[in-house]
């Protein structure tokens with residue numbers, strides 16, 4: 511089992527459609543112990559139902575905007591696992607009105623909120639967890655092609671993802687001396703609660719699936735399998751990189 515003996519966190523999960531859940535399930539399938547995050551009490555009780563009766567998982571509550579909760583999380587993780595081998599940042603947020611209108615009308619408050627939750631949170635998370643990360647641990651986050659292209663309806667989230675991808679490179683530079691890798695997974699559109707905030711998700715999904723070179727679907731499962739690769743020792747020489755999981759859509763000229 512590729513991840514046998516490894517322990518880590520996947521933050522956060524909303525429901526069974528979350529990309530984070532696809533990653534947590536794959537990690538557990540390959541032998542890891544997985545701590546799953548939920549943003550608040552309501553989500554915690556829903557996510558609890560996903561993991562009920564399965565010893566591979568533990569549940570933690572964390573809102574990235576709450577510094578006190580971050581401190582509590584560190585203590586809980588230390589008590590539960592001691593040290594950890596992987597850390598998956600799978601969270602983003604922007605106000606719906608800043609995704610639906612013209613990008614030029616992005617509000618100052620919406621811009622700050624999107625950057626704080628979707629980008630800065632990776633920095634705070636890594637800083638808080640650094641003492642708990644084993645040497646050679648693997649950190650990863652999730653981005654989207656809207657970071658490098660002006661994708662209709664992605665707006666301020668595209669700017670936050672551009673910042674996130676850059677953040678990954680700087681964190682890779684900071685943490686590399688202990689062998690800690692920091693990478694980005696970049697899936698194509700996947701139907702999740704967050705993605706439903708993007709205008710015409712169904713149309714975008716259809717276009718991507720039609721134009722992608724690989725005539726096979728991709729989704730939570732493919733994200734999970736790529737995450738397992740990054741968590742495992744198979745990717746020991748890889749840091750600061752971005753892997754597209756979109757059946758090749760990003761290279762298509764169509």
Ligand SMILES: NC(=O)c1ccc[n+]([C@@H]2O[C@H](COP(=O)([O-])OP(=O)(O)OC[C@H]3O[C@@H](n4cnc5c(N)ncnc54)[C@H](O)[C@@H]3O)[C@@H](O)[C@H]2O)c1
Nearest residue numbers: 523524528529549573574601602652654699700702704705
């Ligand atoms: N669904 C897609 O099409 C797609 C494509 C590429 C990248 N991604 C990225 O994948 C990641 C997971 O999103 P998803 O699509 O699985 O949707 P999701 O709604 O299932 O997950 C998003 C998570 O972000 C969490 N979150 C939001 N604000 C938070 C905060 N303040 N503190 C802590 N957690 C917070 C939510 O609780 C939720 O669990 C996100 O970074 C998203 O941008 C999604």
